[in-house]
Amino acid sequence: MAYSDKVLDHYNQPRNVGSLSKDDPNVGTGVVGAPECGDVMKLQIKVNAQGVIEDARFKTFGCGSAIASSSLATEWVKGKTVAEAATLRNTDIVQELNLPPIKIHCSVLAEDAIRAALADYKAKQDAATKSEV
Amino acid sequence: MAILNDSAVEPGTPPAESPPPFVVDSDGKVDLDRWSGPGEPPPDAFTVLGLPRRLLLDPKHLDLRFRSLIRDLHPDRFHVSGPDAVRKAERHSSLANDAYRALRDFERRVRLLLELEGHAVDEKFRPSPALLGQVLEINEALDALQEALADGAPAAAAAARGEIAATGRELGDARQALSDRLYDAARRWDAAQAPDAAADLASLARRDLRAALGEASYLDNLLARVQAALLPTQAPTPTQS
Numbered sequence: 046m047a048y049s050d051k052v053l054d055h056y057n058q059p060r061n062v063g064s065l066s067k068d069d070p071n072v073g074t075g076v077v078g079a080p081e082c083g084d085v086m087k088l089q090i091k092v093n094a095q096g097v098i099e100d101a102r103f104k105t106f107g108c109g110s111a112i113a114s115s116s117l118a119t120e121w122v123k124g125k126t127v128a129e130a131a132t133l134r135n136t137d138i139v140q141e142l143n144l145p146p147i148k149i150h151c152s153v154l155a156e157d158a159i160r161a162a163l164a165d166y167k168a169k170q171d172a173a174t175k176s177e178v
Numbered sequence: 179m180a181i182l183n184d185s186a187v188e189p190g191t192p193p194a195e196s197p198p199p200f201v202v203d204s205d206g207k208v209d210l211d212r213w214s215g216p217g218e219p220p221p222d223a224f225t226v227l228g229l230p231r232r233l234l235l236d237p238k239h240l241d242l243r244f245r246s247l248i249r250d251l252h253p254d255r256f257h258v259s260g261p262d263a264v265r266k267a268e269r270h271s272s273l274a275n276d277a278y279r280a281l282r283d284f285e286r287r288v289r290l291l292l293e294l295e296g297h298a299v300d301e302k303f304r305p306s307p308a309l310l311g312q313v314l315e316i317n318e319a320l321d322a323l324q325e326a327l328a329d330g331a332p333a334a335a336a337a338a339r340g341e342i343a344a345t346g347r348e349l350g351d352a353r354q355a356l357s358d359r360l361y362d363a364a365r366r367w368d369a370a371q372a373p374d375a376a377a378d379l380a381s382l383a384r385r386d387l388r389a390a391l392g393e394a395s396y397l398d399n400l401l402a403r404v405q406a407a408l409l410p411t412q413a414p415t416p417t418q419s
Contacts, residue, residue: 076310083399085313106317161307 048109049143055113060120063102065089070173073166075158079150084111088158090122090130092166098122098130103158110148114138114155122159131163199228199247201270208250210266213273222294223277231295232371233288233364233387235281244278285357285394288364288387297384303392309352313400316345320407339408346404353397356390363387 048056064087065072071092078085084107091100101119105112117138122130138144138152200221203209213220224231227243251271256263281287289299305313319341326334363386370380 076307076314078305078310078313083313083396085310085317087314104314104318106314 048113051142052109052113052144055116055142056109059103059112059116061100061102061116061123062104064104065091065100065102070169071166073162073164073169075161075163075165077154077157077161079107079111079154084108084151084154086111086115086154086158088115088118088155088162090159090162090166092127096126096128098125098127107154108148108151110142110144110151111154113142114144114151115158117141118155118159127163127166130159133159196230197225197228199243199274200226201247201251201274202228210256210263210270213270215269220273220276223280223290224294226273226277227281229281230371231291232368233284233291234361234368235287237282240278240281244274247274284364285360285391288360289391292384292387292391295384297388299388299391303389303396305393305396312345312348316342316349316400316404319345320403323407342404342407346401346408349397349401349404353394353401356394356397360387360390360394363390 065074067074067089069091072089073092074087074089076085076087084105086103086105086107088103089101090098093099101123103115103119105115118133121133121137133156135149135152135156138155139149142152144152198204198206201208201210201212220226227240227247229235229240229243248271251267251274253264253267253271256267280290292299319338323335323338323342326332326338363383367380367383367387369375370383
């Protein structure tokens, strides 16, 4: 099955490729992998004092749909609050990118990556608050 | 059978009540009508070689069983009985060969036995965050290597290869630890086959076996990519002389 134009667009010009400092307490890192094909996806968010995601980066090793899904995910979470980002669903990605059924797991991976990044950010913040007390 | 009496009792030696090989009848005679060929589902490898369904087999015992069976089934012995008998002997010989190949390798044997017991391994392994981190590192180093080779930067290529090799060694260690886990679970599965063993021991061991095998395939795929990247591929392929 051919890739949709939107997938090709993100694949050819991926947004927000790269890395943020893993050790920054305001950066949450999520690394997830697909058991089916060995794809691996790293998604990072940088959250400011107001709880808004001011930057997002990704690095994905996998098929075009996996790259497009994570590229789109970083675009979407930028400017959102942590709480808003948590409501993002893989079905939104499927719709936007017109993913065929066999590529739905790519969008699931992107959703998992966002959740993992949010969870990592939260864990870091909790640890920081605890050490301050 | 003489083989059973002769073999030293070692850990993993099948119990003395091993059935005779499939093709041998109760009088110890070779019966070439046991399997009528591809139209009929072939007996499983354990049945063919006359071994109990256990995961830890003494390899020496397995070899002896196989060699003795192959000797008994050698088509040359059946020339006197006519071409039909030779054909049947060939059929059963190939069955014995397949069975031996299926059982000789420990991990292949585990997969086969789980399949026979109706618990085929699904390969949906969920890698741990630590392993995913290593997968990411390897992928990044593989990309860096590609780039360095394309740019003709030997120092950068060597650095990337070094990184790939280092992570590869870590993965190799993890693979070794996994083999140990598999052997441990196999021992527990075998022990759980005793008539008086608690029922949940077998299912626990089976769960561990399936999990370890799923992880093993994942690691093997990764290690294959690492090895392929470390091969000196950029040298021009010598022409066959």
